[in-house]
Amino acid sequence: MLKLLFVCLGNICRSPAAENIMNHLADKAGVSDRIQCDSAGTANYHAGNPPDRRMQAAATNRQIPMLGSARQFTKADFTAFDLILAMDRENYQNILSLDPQGQYQDKVKLMCDFATQHPDKEVPDPYYGGADGFDYVLDLLTDACSELLSQLEARNFTNV
Ligand code: 4NP
DSSP: OEEEEESSSSSHHHHHHHHHHHHHHHHHHHHTEEEEEEEEEETTTTTTOOOOOHHHHHHHHTTOOOOOOOOOTTHHHHOOOOOOOOEHHHHHHHHHHTTTTOTTTGEEEEEEGGGGOOSSSSSSOOSSSSTHHHHHHHHHHHHHHHHHHHHHHHTTTSOO
């Protein structure tokens, strides 16, 4: 079982969306027994909180359940997970700053590197923006998660 961890800043908008979208796509593809998904935030501001209501509403419109409770990323995640997907470059740098020897850096990737239908290099933070931001994030994450899942399937879930 390949273990994936999606990481953003607060773990209430982007990374729980990525986690739940990936679970949804894996269910639809009949491969939910091959991957295990979780999410975390580099900050602990929202630890214990459910996903942001606006993200829950946007996801519910697409019949995607938005489950989970926020937690902070820790060093132990480097060994607990096979693949760590950062939503933006700041998340990526903050994750790597906890691995000064660079021993886990190959596990850490930018989510947008998997997007094939969107030009974005980072998943924009929708927290302080308008409601449209949540739908855009869901579109972008669905694109990136679909491609990531295809690559994992092609490699028989031995990582990318
Ligand atoms: P996320 O969004 O990183 O996608 O969960 C944010 C949530 C909360 C804050 C910033 C971004 N905040 O500053 O509280």
